[in-house]
């Protein structure tokens with residue numbers, strides 16, 4: 001059944017940091033409709049698809065008026081008339097236009113086409129990708145935010161937990177919510193609460209990485225769970241943010257690559273850390289390889305900025321033994337098809353797959369559908385607070401229900 005793209009419109013909407021972003025809406029000749037909104041990162045890799053922002057003084061240069069105009073005047077005419085079910089054909093055109101119209105514009109358009117394709121067949125987006133997923137992705141949930149999401153109050157960006165013992169996603173959320181509350185209670189005992197970081201995790205009112213890790217362990221225990229058995233810790237080091245030609249600068253200390261990875265190895269042996277993302281900077285291939293060789297037997301080394309959802313980079317990094325899992329973000333590559341190729345490259349090389357949202361998000365729930373439809377091992381969308389995060393978690397609850405209740409993906 002073909003159903004051609006009949007109309008494309010776009011508008012400026014707002015993200016969770018109060019910044020403008022682009023929403024694209026696609027309509028088909030049968031009357032089906034799909035929408036997609038581009039998310040935005042704060043700790044972005046230099047090889048990511050470039051966003052088109054207006055520049056100048058308005059909103060710190062972040063406005064997207066030009067992107068909205070181009071979605072209507074350039075993207076619309078070029079994808080109108082194509083079968084909405086041929087995502088690859090649409091995405092090939094979008095990928096070619098990327099440098100001209102921006103990765104934010106192509107991301108929103110590509111997601112809109114995916115949702116319109118589902119609507120055209122009367123099925124949800126996850127079912128467009130896989131009609132019968134075998135599991136639900138395991139949620140990796142932020143408890144304390146740091147790094148670029150908390151004014152660099154800590155060097156490390158994401159202090160997360162990964163529920164191990166629950167077999168259903170609803171139970172996993174319940175346990176994580178208990179841990180979030182428990183960590184909040186410990187923080188309240190220590191002094192005034194200072195709100196949340198960009199992804200809804202507690203503000204990092206901590207003295208450093210180990211203090212944050214101690215807090216997580218205390219919260220897990222206070223929730224009546226056993227650290228490392230019921231609930232593991234996941235870190236996104238986001239090391240690109242504090243990497244330089246001289247090494248890694250943390251507080252008043254500076255580490256060379258070998259010392260930095262040795263320090264992370266020490267933490268991975270002292271705490272129940274199951275996954276560690278971007279332990280080295282985006283250009284530090286030696287650091288990533290060293291992380292896999294040194295700590296890869298205790299924690300899964302995940303590539304984010306290092307891979308930027310690029311199938312070729314994933315292929316090469318797997319060959320080099322520089323990663324053990326790939327983080328997948330559609331807007332790093334600019335299209336659903338580009339990200340699907342990255343997932344396929346990860347799978348072909350026996351890497352785990354983590355589908356991730358960005359720190360600047362909206363009510364768009366595409367990531368829940370992509371993580372389910374691509375059979376991701378883990379899904380990462382920030383904390384268990386704030387509407388732009390719970391929109392995704394709650395959608396995963398609905399998807400699991402629609403699927404009749406699936407087991408969670410095996411823990412790493």
Ligand SMILES: O=C(O)[C@@H](CO)OP(=O)(O)O
Nearest residue numbers: 040041042043044358359
């Ligand atoms: O680094 C990351 O993995 C993401 C999500 O936490 O952050 P950002 O969207 O700011 O790149």
Ligand SMILES: [Mg+2]
Nearest residue numbers: 236238277304
């Ligand atoms: Mg990251």
